[in-house]
Amino acid sequence: MAVQINPSILSADFARLAEEAKAVEGADWLHVDVMDNHFVPNLTLGVPIVESLSRATDIPLDLHLMIENPDRWAPQYVEAGAGSVTFHAEAAAAPVRLAREIRAKGARAAMALKPATPIEQYEDILPELDMVLIMTVEPGFGGQAFLDIMLPKIRRTREMIAKHGLELWLQVDGGVSASTIERVAEAGADVFVAGSAVYGAPDPAAAVRSLREQAGAAIAAAPWACDHGAKA
Ligand code: DX5
Numbered sequence: 226m227a228v229q230i231n232p233s234i235l236s237a238d239f240a241r242l243a244e245e246a247k248a249v250e251g252a253d254w255l256h257v258d259v260m261d262n263h264f265v266p267n268l269t270l271g272v273p274i275v276e277s278l279s280r281a282t283d284i285p286l287d288l289h290l291m292i293e294n295p296d297r298w299a300p301q302y303v304e305a306g307a308g309s310v311t312f313h314a315e316a317a318a319a320p321v322r323l324a325r326e327i328r329a330k331g332a333r334a335a336m337a338l339k340p341a342t343p344i345e346q347y348e349d350i351l352p353e354l355d356m357v358l359i360m361t362v363e364p365g366f367g368g369q370a371f372l373d374i375m376l377p378k379i380r381r382t383r384e385m386i387a388k389h390g391l392e393l394w395l396q397v398d399g400g401v402s403a404s405t406i407e408r409v410a411e412a413g414a415d416v417f418v419a420g421s422a423v424y425g426a427p428d429p430a431a432a433v434r435s436l437r438e439q440a441g442a443a444i445a446a447a448p449w450a451c452d453h454g455a456k457a
């Protein structure tokens with residue numbers, strides 16, 4: 226699968242979201258972080274802003290729900306216009322039921338894991354998902370340093386996807402930048418969220434293009450991508 230770069234609007238100017246979406250033209254998805262001040266110690270935005278943003282941009286919205294009780298709220302984000310909805314494994318009461326509900330409403334369903342949550346316990350439910358998000362920082366804030374200790378989990382997740390022959394995207398979020406994207410791609414990620422590395426750059430659209438090139442080259446040279454090609 227081709228590399229996807231998803232700028233996170235957490236690092237954008239919240240008073241100018243429509244313009245900030247235009248500033249990353251060419252991005253695959255716009256990553257929207259919903260925080261409720263309970264699941265994480267920060268508060269961002271909710272359904273009404275997602276509704277407005279989805280009308281204001283053609284870039285599909287990739288919702289990352291860092292909230293308690295996603296079982297109750299996630300379906301509303303599909304109705305608000307999200308093309309993909311990610312809930313946290315640590316917060317969902319019934320992840321299989323929730324993923325099915327998100328898919329039934331017409332969006333892609335994804336599940337996120339905080340750094341200390343292992344992937345192994347979720348191996349059997351991966352076919353219910355369209356994407357897994359491996360957090361490479363503790364969720365809650367942009368601009369944190371990338372956690373290299375997550376690289377083995379990304380590798381194990383990629384192996385699991387290959388073992389079961391799944392069409393599952395592997396997203397990483399947190400500290401992804403020009404200096405870290407190559408090693409995350411080499412480890413097995415194919416969807417990259419970047420907040421400060423995109424919106425902190427003088428030309429955000431150019432930053433997206435350059436991250437895409439770096440990740441593409443790293444994946445082309447990675448053992449996991451070669452294996453995948455050999456099997457195809
Ligand atoms: C953090 C959010 C991220 C955040 C990433 O909890 O989930 O999406 O915007 O920001 P950077 O790319 O600056 O680490």
Ligand code: ZN
Nearest residue numbers: 258289398418
């Ligand atoms: Zn996020």
